[in-house]
Amino acid sequence: MSNIPASVTSIAHPAISVNSVTKVFTDAGRSTVALDSANLEIADREFVCLLGRSGCGKSTLLSIIAGLARPTSGSVDLHGLRVGMMFQDANLFPWLTVRGNIELALRLSGVPKRDWPDRVAELLSIVQLPHAGDKRPHQLSGGMRQRVALARALAQECKVLLMDEPFGALDAITRDALHEEIERVWAERGLTIVFVTHNVREAARLGDRVVVMSPTPGRIVDEVRVGLPRPRQMADAAVAELSGTLHDLLDRHDVTVEERKAS
Structure with a gap:
């Protein structure tokens, strides 16, 4: 694990570079900081899971990477790569x-x-x-x-596939089958995947790296490099153990958020 809230992980062949991205929403004169100075680099052909509680800014960050939303400040560089996106609803x-x-x-x-x-x-x-x-x-x-x-x-x-909780509404058996499917397509086509989830076991099952976000405002606060061999299954003991580590990280940063609010 390495704490990365204020720096960009250095990668030799990046596919995505997120540089100090902040997003502020304004409604009826009130401003809400959805993302605060997000920095992240994702390597070519890497499978990265963005993990965090609901409302932490994961989908906002993904939309900015996709070009569907503009950052208030900061920038995203896709290094000339074409991007595709999947949502929780298939939207056919x-x-x-x-x-x-x-x-x-x-x-x-x-x-x-x-x-x-x-x-x-x-x-x-x-x-x-x-x-x-x-x-x-x-x-x-x-x-x-x-x-x-x-x-x-x-x-x-596309060479970069952005996935916003695409399996969140599916039953467990179907979800497990699609985990295998997306992992196969990722490997066969040499894709770079950014996969948003709030499910710690799903993140441990799929990711080469899990990037942890905390809410209020949304910040990238930690990362875990997953050293588990593939293929993996949700029920694997090693996946369950890593899930516990990710749970602990989320809980730790939730405490930090509450302390910030109280100060």
Whole structure:
């Protein structure tokens, strides 16, 4: 573990550089600091989990990295890499088929129309839904919809995949299957993944590194480099042990926040 609230971890080949990012929201004359001077570097092909309590600014930071929100101050450098994003809700267009949802992403990415059939078939094969192209989103399970959302993100030829609690609404069996799926796709396609979660065991299961955030305001306060071999399972004793360490870190920084409020 290393405490990193005020510095950027040095990485030889970074994919993402977050430099002193602060985000302040103003509503009815009142200002709320959602992120306070966040500094972070993520290496090419690294799998990083952003871990923290609800409301600590994880999703805000992810949105800023994706370019969906502007920081109040600071900057993000993606080093020329294309970014895709997945959310907790698959956000598929219900009036389009699975094929249509993926084709829309291909069109927006500038892929020639003549190449769409082959690319759709390839992407559906990658997410192990080769025969789902003609189905509508309402005909799919939650896990299948998230697989389609993954295929749609990959259709953008992204090298960085940002994932905002994409499995949080799924049952445990489906979630475990999708953990294996995303780990396989990450390794096969050489992706850099930033995965937001408040589930400590999920972070221990998936991450090369777990970056811990504290709330009020949102700060990056710690990191844990995960030395456990892959593949891992949620039920592994080593994953459970690391989960306990992460719980302790969250509790420790929660105490620090309360002390700050009281001072």
